[in-house]
Amino acid sequence: MGTYEGRSAVWLLENILTGAQASITCIDIFNGAYELNFDRNVKPYGAQVEKIKARSQVALRGLKPESYDFAYIDGSHVAKDVLVDAMLTWDLVKPDGLIIFDDYEWAGKFEGQAFTPKIAIDAFLDVMEPYVDIVHKGEQLVVKKRMEFNRDSRQARP
DSSP, X not given: OOOTTSXXXXXXXXXXXXXXXXXXXXXXXXXXXXXXHXXXXXXXXXXXXXXXXSOHXXXXXXSOTTOEEEEEEOSOOSHHHHHHHHHHHHTTEEEEEEEEESOTTOOOSSSSGGGSHHHHHHXXXXXXXXXXXXEEESSSEEEEEOSSOOTTSTTTOO
């Protein structure tokens, strides 16, 4: 969610999604002139790019569950939006798939935790801790969706 001008999508297509069947779904509201830049940047990749022009909270509800190997969440930086995106994305990612959250340590330009992704990502982690493995934690946070419940989870202990 959040593709801006599509440069990260192009990087992913050139470096990660290199297989013949690889594709990417880009969701954004595409306000302003940056939509033209997005279209120009991804044009060489044709059908490999699915562009969805909508708010993520609407678009994610229309996608097929467990059909994505990974998802990259980098849309709104408002905590409530990030939390909704995280929960809606959860069902879209296959078991053993990855969810990457951008701007985990972003300080923001507004005052208060409600305007930063971190509090939402931490809430997601608190709830989903028995079902995820943290792969990386820094400016980006990467979690792997577990195939099964983690019986060693701190939440599973009496």
